[in-house]
Amino acid sequence: MIPRHIGRMSAGIAALILVVAIVDTPWETAVARGFFVVSIGFGLIAGSGLIGARTQFATAFVILTLAVAQRLPGQAVSNPPSPNWTRTISDTSELAEHRFSLTETAWKAALSKSATTSLLVCAEAVLDQPDAMTVTIATNNGTVTRVVGAEDAHGAHPRPDRGGFYRMPIQRDLFDRAGEATVTVSTSKTLTPPLRLCGTHSIRPGVDPNASRFFSGTEWITPPGPTSHTRWLIELRLADQRGRTILAWY
Amino acid sequence: MNFQNRQPLGPRRDLAAGACAFAIAGIAINAVRPDDSVSTVPLLLDLAVSLWATIWVAVFAMLSIGSVIPGVRRMFAPDPELVEPDPPVGSSGFRSGKRDWCFAILLALICVAEWGTHGGERNGFLASSRPEAGMEDWTAADGYATVLDGHPAQGDGLFLLNLVGLFTAERPSLSGEFDRRAGHVWLASLLQRPLGSYWAFALVNLAGWYASAIGVWWLGRHRWPQTWTGELAAVMVATGQGFIFMSTAPQAHPAAFGAFVTGLVLFDRLSLWSLVQTRRERWEAIIGPAWMTGIAGLLYFGHIPLLLMTWIFGGPRMRVQSLVAVSAGAFAIVTAWQVVGENLLGLRFSGGNNDLAGGAIRIWLRIMSEGGWSLRWQFHAGSIRGLLVGAFYYPWWILAVIGIYASPRRSRTWALAILAGTLLPAIAFSPQFRLPRAAYFAFPAVYLLAGASVSMISQMIATRITARDDRWRTAAGLVACAVVIAGLATLTNLDLAGDQTFNVWFHEAQENSW
Numbered sequence: 001m002i003p004r005h006i007g008r009m010s011a012g013i014a015a016l017i018l019v020v021a022i023v024d025t026p027w028e029t030a031v032a033r034g035f036f037v038v039s040i041g042f043g044l045i046a047g048s049g050l051i052g053a054r055t056q057f058a059t060a061f062v063i064l065t066l067a068v069a070q071r072l073p074g075q076a077v078s079n080p081p082s083p084n085w086t087r088t089i090s091d092t093s094e095l096a097e098h099r100f101s102l103t104e105t106a107w108k109a110a111l112s113k114s115a116t117t118s119l120l121v122c123a124e125a126v127l128d129q130p131d132a133m134t135v136t137i138a139t140n141n142g143t144v145t146r147v148v149g150a151e152d153a154h155g156a157h158p159r160p161d162r163g164g165f166y167r168m169p170i171q172r173d174l175f176d177r178a179g180e181a182t183v184t185v186s187t188s189k190t191l192t193p194p195l196r197l198c199g200t201h202s203i204r205p206g207v208d209p210n211a212s213r214f215f216s217g218t219e220w221i222t223p224p225g226p227t228s229h230t231r232w233l234i235e236l237r238l239a240d241q242r243g244r245t246i247l248a249w250y
Numbered sequence: 251m252n253f254q255n256r257q258p259l260g261p262r263r264d265l266a267a268g269a270c271a272f273a274i275a276g277i278a279i280n281a282v283r284p285d286d287s288v289s290t291v292p293l294l295l296d297l298a299v300s301l302w303a304t305i306w307v308a309v310f311a312m313l314s315i316g317s318v319i320p321g322v323r324r325m326f327a328p329d330p331e332l333v334e335p336d337p338p339v340g341s342s343g344f345r346s347g348k349r350d351w352c353f354a355i356l357l358a359l360i361c362v363a364e365w366g367t368h369g370g371e372r373n374g375f376l377a378s379s380r381p382e383a384g385m386e387d388w389t390a391a392d393g394y395a396t397v398l399d400g401h402p403a404q405g406d407g408l409f410l411l412n413l414v415g416l417f418t419a420e421r422p423s424l425s426g427e428f429d430r431r432a433g434h435v436w437l438a439s440l441l442q443r444p445l446g447s448y449w450a451f452a453l454v455n456l457a458g459w460y461a462s463a464i465g466v467w468w469l470g471r472h473r474w475p476q477t478w479t480g481e482l483a484a485v486m487v488a489t490g491q492g493f494i495f496m497s498t499a500p501q502a503h504p505a506a507f508g509a510f511v512t513g514l515v516l517f518d519r520l521s522l523w524s525l526v527q528t529r530r531e532r533w534e535a536i537i538g539p540a541w542m543t544g545i546a547g548l549l550y551f552g553h554i555p556l557l558l559m560t561w562i563f564g565g566p567r568m569r570v571q572s573l574v575a576v577s578a579g580a581f582a583i584v585t586a587w588q589v590v591g592e593n594l595l596g597l598r599f600s601g602g603n604n605d606l607a608g609g610a611i612r613i614w615l616r617i618m619s620e621g622g623w624s625l626r627w628q629f630h631a632g633s634i635r636g637l638l639v640g641a642f643y644y645p646w647w648i649l650a651v652i653g654i655y656a657s658p659r660r661s662r663t664w665a666l667a668i669l670a671g672t673l674l675p676a677i678a679f680s681p682q683f684r685l686p687r688a689a690y691f692a693f694p695a696v697y698l699l700a701g702a703s704v705s706m707i708s709q710m711i712a713t714r715i716t717a718r719d720d721r722w723r724t725a726a727g728l729v730a731c732a733v734v735i736a737g738l739a740t741l742t743n744l745d746l747a748g749d750q751t752f753n754v755w756f757h758e759a760q761e762n763s764w
Contacts, residue, residue, distance in 0.1 A: 026422075028416060029417065039548065040585075043541050047516065050516075063440075069443055070418060070440050071418070076420060080396045083408070155388050182287065202617055203395060235390065248381040
């Protein structure tokens, strides 16, 4: 008697789940929810009946609770910071800057094991000019400036429609006992089309949220991207003797 | 219905497929003009294993599915289920005893521990995409990542948020890359409001993970009764490479793996394979599996391996009408979502990940049109051995092969059907992408066969090292099992020590290196 009674209650709860899911919601949401409540939700309830009537009742109750929770005010679906944005640098007075903290243990340990160091700058579109951008890196050991262009393209993706890396080898000595490095990128001349520098999100804990900034010719803007937690896609790469990357740093 | 007296003795399908695979692979290696793929012994062996595995899977599947034709069925030895029915489900399932509850709790703790220690930035899917993993040369320092509610997560999560927003009534219906996997997103959306996107997806993964472990435990109890096979395989699932790799990633795979195992349990529980059924039982045995298979298709492409497995295992023993009915029911559910999505919600079910299966077929057709050399080269360029080893590293395959011989024939036949049904789609898809995560659908078979092997070996060791009473032998056997399981779990947890090798292989296969 009890299982049959519980079975009826499970069926009632199943009907209630459907009502809770679709009533007073935009019709598109009602259709989408309704489809999956019937296909997956009802299926789970029916299937759990094979284990026993009480399990079936518990399953129905859990799904009802979740359906109710889905309607309650709670966390909104928020868009994450963009992993892939660009900023056009069209004038020689404009400047992108990223500061690297070099005091963390992970950096020091990897630097001690590294054989080569390089700087990667991501730009969208193929830089067909050999002197597309000027990259400067400065630490307390000195400053290195290099003109970077098409022949420095690195990796798979530098294409007209997609960002790609441009690589600049750096002498390892520049980082010896350095606590910070500052990289600036500017156009070496007025380009057609203008240079589009890539930006992404900044995830690693401990990174200064203001590590990247942009000089528009008149003022510094921080942060440069469309939302917070963003940075220029400018990274230091440390590699071992076999050329394998042992640390990608920003 | 008993076919015992109607069928003559004949070769076994698995052995016949093996012999065919040897012959065809031998011809492909020797009769096609030499190239780089046979230039060194390791490359030659890689090619040979890739060819053999592919041909075995294909021929075994064809012979099994072809057995729906009585003439083909009579060519082979009768399957054991036809001679001796399966044990009733109740005789070998869970007994709700204290030990079972303790083991279920232990499994939950292992799953939660693995899930927790491989989450966030340590997630294998994410970690293996970072430049340090050596796999990608285009990703930034954080890898292919997005940020969900402040937590680093695998980058595809970004493309699921519109669907989540549709289910939580925050966004209009917008077509995306994962329209076909909307069932997975609906599950996550049930948890979105109280927990946020990151934890919602992560908990759905954990649920799929635990359901897989419990399901494999049940299958082991049912199909390898009176052994520790189920328990051992369940722990292998709880510490399994595929689940650790996914952990908290906003991906449909763990839920689909859970649905796949639940399907296998349901098939046995409803006696889908049984030939002795009343009319009502037969309908239940068709509607239940059809529904479950359709659900697997709403989460990911889980309906394909489930249906293939059903036809391969069911071909020699089920009515063809039943097989067609299960398949039609499953496709009806999957298609119903597409019809509703396209016509009422404006989803396109095209572009990005929606089109990859069709792309793979087109590539195979092009390769085959180019002749034997091109076809053979594909098995070198897209090493199937590398694909399979990426999904399960050598120790699991070695144990599984031993397990084939350690298992009773009815269990072995069932496990081989799962192997063929799950590996066939992964191999078919390989010219487009080599995805060990697709081949990982074979985990119930691989882990249960490996569990049978470990169970047998531990019993042998226990018998040899102690002549004392049964309790001592049991204890010695348990220690032996624990040592093997701990060794295997160490391998899958190497990433916690900073070694991403297994995650990288699981991400994009092992290529031609051994």
